[in-house]
Amino acid sequence: MTHVHRADYHVPEQKEQKQKKEQNTRDRQGPEKGQPEYRYHDDTAQRRMSKREWEKDRKKSVAGRVVAVITIVLTVAGIVVSVIEDHGPEISSWVDTEFGEGEGAAVSEEYQYDPYEYVETSIPKTGESAEYVLSTGHYIVGTHIPEGNYAAETQDTFDTVQVHDNVNGIYLFEYEDKEENCLDDLRMYQGAIVTVGCEDTVTLKTDNGQTGLMEQGxxxxxxxxxxxxxxxxxxxxxxxxxxxxxxxxxxxxxxxxxxxxxxxxxxxxxxxxxxxxxxxxxxxxxxxxxxxxxxxxxxxxxxxxxxxxxxxxxxxxxxxxxxxx
Incomplete structure (x- = not known):
């Protein structure tokens, strides 16, 4: 009975050991035929999933930046509109002061120089009519010709008449070919220096010569x-x-x-x-x-x-x- 008991005891043990040995052999040899290995394919799927998630995150990031930029632009625009609404008249006044009213180019084209803009006194409208035939040289108003409003008659297109008057701020350099010249409106005040340049002569005519102011020299x-x-x-x-x-x-x-x-x-x-x-x-x-x-x-x-x-x-x-x- 004792021997039989030993035999019965050792048989399961050997069988168990044999099974463990076979299992170890299968583990070393890899999977059995007909049993595919999915490890590589599972890794690829994981990579694809990771790339899709990265693309999704990137798109979210770009969208976030766009939204942020739009928000900033709208905020700044709102501030500008608010400033214009509150200070529109002041801004308009500053623009007019710095650049002129209306369009600057149009204003510049329309502006016409007035040589008598800063003259504060006027020559009496009444006086004596007279003509003065002058050759090249300097002439003093009040000594050589009387104060008055003159018109010049030249013989050549480049005959010149200059008027230099520091007291009244009048500085003229006029000749026939000059666009918008003042040869028909020469205002000559007492003490001004008149300079004539011509090959022959220039004739000055006045209808309000202030001969009473003439000095003997x-x-x-x-x-x-x-x-x-x-x-x-x-x-x-x-x-x-x-x-x-x-x-x-x-x-x-x-x-x-x-x-x-x-x-x-x-x-x-x-x-x-x-x-x-x-x-x-x-x-x-x-x-x-x-x-x-x-x-x-x-x-x-x-x-x-x-x-x-x-x-x-x-x-x-x-x-x-x-x-x-």
């Missing part, structure tokens, strides 16, 4: 004529007396160079004038003011003769240029 203290040869330069105060001269050129055409200095020798003005038989300014220049230290030179084309002007307004020669330039 003073006799020119100069008595001697000065000759300046072709290509020569001379200095006032050294080679001839400073003062006011009428310049007459002999020769076909040449350039007269004039440099004006102040009392301490500082240059204050340099200018050139073409004179001669073929010059657009003619052969003569009236009332040329040459203060002390002024140099005058002519090139090889002409020679000059300086003749004392008949009547002068003042012996303050430097003051003339302070008023003119």
């Amino acid at each position: 003073i006799p020119n203290p100069l008595t001697e004529t000065v000759a300046i040869g072709s290509g020569e330069e001379k200095t006032a105060g050294i080679d001839f007396e400073p003062g006011i001269y009428d310049i007459v050129a002999s020769g076909e055409i040449g350039i007269v160079d004039i440099t004006v200095y102040d009392e301490v020798g500082e240059k204050i003005k340099t200018f050139s004038v073409y004179l001669g038989e073929d010059s657009g300014n003619g052969k003569e220049y009236k009332y040329m003011v040459l203060p002390e230290k002024t140099t005058i030179a002519c090139n090889d084309g002409v020679a000059l003769s300086l003749t004392p002007a008949e009547t002068i307004a003042s012996e303050d020669y430097l003051g003339f240029y302070e008023n003119l330039y």
Whole structure:
């Protein structure tokens, strides 16, 4: 009985061990035939699921940004509208001040310069009618011609009439070919300097000449004529007396160079004038003011003769240029 019991006891044990051995063998050999392995396919599916989730998250992120931008734009627009509603008149006023009323380009095109915009006094409408035939040179209103409203008759399209009036703020440079010129409306106040440039003459006409304001002027203290040869330069105060001269050129055409200095020798003005038989300014220049230290030179084309002007307004020669330039 004891032996049988042992046999019965060991048989299940061996059978169990055999089963475990077979199971271990199957585990090492892998899956049985006909039993597919799904591990790879399961990993791919996981990757596909992860990509779809990433795309979904990315789209959500982009959509979120778009919504945020739209929100900001709407917020700013609301603020701008609110400011315009509250401060519209002030903004409109500022725009008009900075850029002009209406469209700036249209305003700029329509604007017309008024040379008499800042003139505060007017010349009496009544006065004497008169005509003055003038050649190239300077003329003082109140000394050579009376105060008045003038119209200029020129003989050439480039004959010029300039008016320089520091007191009334009038600065004109007029000629026939200039668009919208003031040759028919030249307002000349007492003390203004009128400069004419022409080959022959320019005629000034007035119907309200204020002859009652005319000053007699003073006799020119100069008595001697000065000759300046072709290509020569001379200095006032050294080679001839400073003062006011009428310049007459002999020769076909040449350039007269004039440099004006102040009392301490500082240059204050340099200018050139073409004179001669073929010059657009003619052969003569009236009332040329040459203060002390002024140099005058002519090139090889002409020679000059300086003749004392008949009547002068003042012996303050430097003051003339302070008023003119």
